[in-house]
Amino acid sequence: MTDSNSGDKPGGGLSRxxxxxxxxxxxxxxxxxxxxxxxxxxxxxxxxxxxxxxxxRGTVPVTLKINGKPRTLTVETRTTLLEALRAHLDLTGTKLVCDRATCGACTVLLDGRAVTACMILALDAQGCDIQTIEGLAAGDALHPIQQAFLECDALQCGFCTPGFIMATKALLDANPAPTPDEVRAALSGNICRCGTYNHIFDAVEKAKVRLAGGDATP
Ligand code: FES
Ligand code: FES
Structure with a gap:
């Protein structure tokens, strides 16, 4: 799903x-x-x-463009994007589980690409367009992918869900008609300990049809 294990900044610039x-x-x-x-x-x-x-321990000011809005904060140079989101900006929809790029719970989009926020320094995310789960819904209206996860009962504890939804968004933005194998490959970096995979794949299929303008009745 993501090639962020290296921590390289998309589009160049200082890499991890x-x-x-x-x-x-x-x-x-x-x-x-x-x-x-x-x-x-x-x-x-x-x-x-x-x-x-x-x-x-040196601290530096950084400005991050999150869900279309610039946010300026002061972080330690070692602060990850995940820590900046959760601890500094109170954007706790992005989850912390493994903190080492193995579970996908912290998936956000960086310039449209799914990355694990626990592997990227906040410093390196400057200048990128960062999308988090908080930016998907339009007011009370859920994004079609969120709605599909809800309708397909694609969660139990829900801890993995924001990561799966953001990975799905990256996939469907880049490839609006993925095959089942492509869906599985794109979500292979995300782990659901509750084992809701079949419902998740159903939800991705439903979101795919809806986003393409087709009928996917609940
Ligand atoms: S918390 Fe980042 S991949 Fe698990
Ligand atoms: S719903 Fe519990 S980890 Fe996925």
């Missing part, structure tokens, strides 16, 4: 890997400098871990 490389180089330089200074003064050398923590 690039950022970590940069921090690693900076940490090495800072550590070496601290060690030399400590040797000269006889002071206790600063440990690499302490230097790491100091660098990573």
């Amino acid at each position: 890997r690039g950022f970590l490389k940069g921090v690693g180089a900076g940490t090495l330089a800072a550590t070496a400098g601290a060690g030399l200074a400590a040797r000269a003064t006889g002071a206790q050398p600063t440990t690499p871990a302490a230097v790491d923590a100091k660098i990573l």
Whole structure:
């Protein structure tokens, strides 16, 4: 469903890997400098871990375009997009489960592409069009995909549901008529511990027909 495991920023720019490389180089330089200074003064050398923590705790202002609106916040450089959404902006529809790109519960759209928000730094998401589950409904009217999930009873605890719905939106936006195999492939990065897969696939089919203007009566 998503190729965000690498954390690379869609459309170029600073990638997660690039950022970590940069921090690693900076940490090495800072550590070496601290060690030399400590040797000269006889002071206790600063440990690499302490230097790491100091660098990573720096805060920066970021502006994120979320559901069409710019939101400015101050985050630590290590803050993920998922943490920014949930802890800083109170957009808790995007769920935190594994925090390591294995469950898909945190799926959001970045420039239309489904990504796992737990694997992307908030810093890297700047300049991207971010869509979350909160941006789908128009007032009280559910988005057709949300409506289809509701009608097909495609959830039990509902914890995986926002991720599945956002992954479905990315799929149907890019491919309005996916085959069952394409649906399964697109949703393969999302896990439902309650095992509602058959109802989820029914819901995707219903949403597909409705979005194409066909009849998919409840
Ligand atoms: S919380 Fe991000 S993939 Fe599981
Ligand atoms: S409905 Fe419970 S994890 Fe999917």
